[in-house]
Amino acid sequence: MVLFSAIAVIMPMRFGPEARFYRTRPIPISFIFWTKVLSVFTAMIAGAATGIALTFAILVALKGPIWHNLPATIPRLLGPDDADVAQLYANLLLTSAPSIFLSVLTSIALFFSATLFLASAPVLRLKNAALPLLMIPALLVPLGIAILSNNFSTGTPQFLRTLYIYLNLGPPPPPANALIPIALTVAFITCARLFANHQEL
DSSP states (O other): OHHHHHHHHHGGGTSHHHHHHHHTSSSOHHHHHHHHHHHHHHHHHHHHHHHHHHHHHHHHHHHOSGGGGOOSSOSSOOOTTOHHHHHHHHHHHHOOHHHHHHHHHHHHHHHHHHHHHHHHOTTOOOOGGGTHHHHHHHHHHHHHHHHHHHTOTTSSOHHHHHTTOOOSSSSOOOGGGGHHHHHHHHHHHHHHHHHHTTOOO
16 A cells, blocks of 8 residues: 555656646645655554554553563473474564564655655656556565565565564564665655656656
8 A cells, every 4th residue: 555655646746637737837846746745655654653553552451561471481391393483482582563663664664755766767658558567566565575574584684674674573673774764765755856846748
């Protein structure tokens, strides 16, 4: 939905009668761009943050602070074939819920801004009928990340951790890594804004 939202924001500013309407109004295109982008972007981040907060509040209301009840050792005897269970439990103890929540928010921002950047790039000369072609690579990105994560026995690949994409149980990425998707988000949206001034209808 993040990718669809980004494309739905930028495409009316690039193609068709609506784009011509925006270009012929006395309102600056930058005002239209920031109004559309920031309203959708803010709604997505606020919606995700609200969902996380409500889910956490419901968990605490129903189960209490369950993170205090996790024993330091596996609460059962392990057999010779339970090495994976031991590793899974060790990763569970190292997992950081706040880092997962932050990763969700930074990933939403990164995917939204990257799609906005690609959809507004002046190298694209798509017509309305060809817009579904843009959706194919956009939709393959989250699928590819999920496949990569699930097929790495050591957890999330390092290049995803660098982008603060935290998909598996285990130690979280370094907190400073969260600045990387934030910086990329700002850069992508700024570039998309610059592209908006030079788009050909």
